Amino acid sequence: MKTSHGELVTIGELEIRPQEGLVLAHGRALVLSVREFDLLVALASHAGRVVSREELYRQAWGGTLRRGDRSCDVYVHKLRTKLERALPQHRFIHTHVGFGYRLDPGP
Amino acid sequence: MKTSHGELVTIGELEIRPQEGLVLAHGRALVLSVREFDLLVALASHAGRVVSREELYRQAWGGTLRRGDRSCDVYVHKLRTKLERALPQHRFIHTHVGFGYRLDPGP
DNA sequence: GCTCGCGTTCACATCATCTTCACCGCGCTT
DNA sequence: AAGCGCGGTGAAGATGATGTGAACGCGAGC
Numbered sequence: 001m002k003t004s005h006g007e008l009v010t011i012g013e014l015e016i017r018p019q020e021g022l023v024l025a026h027g028r029a030l031v032l033s034v035r036e037f038d039l040l041v042a043l044a045s046h047a048g049r050v051v052s053r054e055e056l057y058r059q060a061w062g063g064t065l066r067r068g069d070r071s072c073d074v075y076v077h078k079l080r081t082k083l084e085r086a087l088p089q090h091r092f093i094h095t096h097v098g099f100g101y102r103l104d105p106g107p
Numbered sequence: 108m109k110t111s112h113g114e115l116v117t118i119g120e121l122e123i124r125p126q127e128g129l130v131l132a133h134g135r136a137l138v139l140s141v142r143e144f145d146l147l148v149a150l151a152s153h154a155g156r157v158v159s160r161e162e163l164y165r166q167a168w169g170g171t172l173r174r175g176d177r178s179c180d181v182y183v184h185k186l187r188t189k190l191e192r193a194l195p196q197h198r199f200i201h202t203h204v205g206f207g208y209r210l211d212p213g214p
Numbered sequence: 215g216c217t218c219g220c221g222t223t224c225a226c227a228t229c230a231t232c233t234t235c236a237c238c239g240c241g242c243t244t
Numbered sequence: 245a246a247g248c249g250c251g252g253t254g255a256a257g258a259t260g261a262t263g264t265g266a267a268c269g270c271g272a273g274c
Contacts, residue, residue, distance in 0.1 A: 020157040021206035033231055034205035071233065073251060097241090097250065140220060178222065180262060187263095204230060204261065 009044050012105025013087055016044055025086035032082065035060065039075050043093065043103035052100040076101055116151045119212025120194050123151050132193035139189065142167065146182050150200065150210035159207040183208055 009016040015024040021037050023030040032040065042059035043051060053072045057065035065072065076093055083092050094102045116123040122131040125148055130137040139147065149166035150158060160179045164172035172179065183200055190199050201209045 017156070021203060022157045022209070029201070029209065029211065031203065035232070037206075069233090070235090070251090074233080074253085077252065077254095095251070142221070176222090177224090177262090181222080181264085184263060202262070 009041075009047075011044055011047055011092070011103060012090060014044075014083075014092070014105070016041060025083070028086065030082060030086055032079075035075055036079050036082065039072075039079055040103075043101060047103050050096045050099050050102045056101065116148075116154070118151055118154055118199065118210060119197060121151075121190075121199065121212070123148060132190070135193065137189060137193055139186075142182055143186050143189070146179075146186055147210075150208060154210050157203045157206050157209045163208065 007018075009018070013026045015027075017023070018041055021032075021034070023032055023037065023040065038060035039056060042056050045059070046055075054065045057063070057069070057072055060075075061071065080093050083090070090105055092103055092105060094104060096102060114125075116125070120133045124130070128141075128144055130139055130144065130147065145167035146163060149163050152166070153162075161172045164170070164176070164179055167182075168178065187200050190197070197212055199210055199212060201211060203209055
């Protein structure tokens with residue numbers, strides 16, 4: 001899966017560098033796997049808006065999300081865990097039941 | 108491979124003098140082979156950022172990294188060993204699985 | 215010729231990652 | 245209450261990526 005080639009994305013305290021596969025949380029480097037990173041990039045590319053799992057899968061995995069595939073949910077959880085550990089005061093990934101997820105920095 | 112002609116690079120306790128082919132760790136000279144040195148310079152030229160093996164190979168070896176070539180990994184290991192022996196309290200070379208390596212001084 | 219340092223390559227060990235499954239709780243409907 | 249869909253969460257197994265020690269060949273210097 002190709003990773004977006006945008007320059008630099010900033011979401012609150014998060015700094016995403018698509019070219020390097022690097023995310024800085026408050027200046028400190030986050031260790032993300034390729035999938036976690038691609039998922040974050042996918043979410044960030046629609047920051048503030050609700051993104052369906054289908055769309056996230058298309059962007060981060062490539063291809064079509066098969067019915068019953070929970071990969072997306074599992075990786076949202078992994079991402080959440082790492083983001084929360086890095087920036088405990090923020091909640092970045094919000095669930096919209098029946099619709100998808102939304103990336104948004106919060107207090 | 109010609110080694111960068113940058114002036115002087117300081118990474119935490121590391122002082123790299125590309126012109127002289129010399130590295131000082133906490134003031135003490137490190138004994139590095141040419142490849143080890145070139146690799147360190149390549150990493151240092153992107154300090155704080157994640158550098159792909161391909162890029163490292165291009166800079167330190169010249170030419171293109173062939174698939175299956177582990178030279179880069181092997182030399183990262185050699186470099187790590189020498190750096191850790193010189194400055195045990197620091198971890199300089201960080202692995203980003205699937206992306207590459209990042210040079211950064213750490214506690 | 216011999217030794218030594220170096221760079222490359224190989225083989226194996228170890229670790230991280232990805233996928234999938236199972237089970238849970240929740241809210242909604244019947 | 246029971247059934248259902250949905251999402252959260254932990255874990256197992258297969259796979260792939262990286263770490264690591266050792267062997268080999270080579271060229272420089274003795």
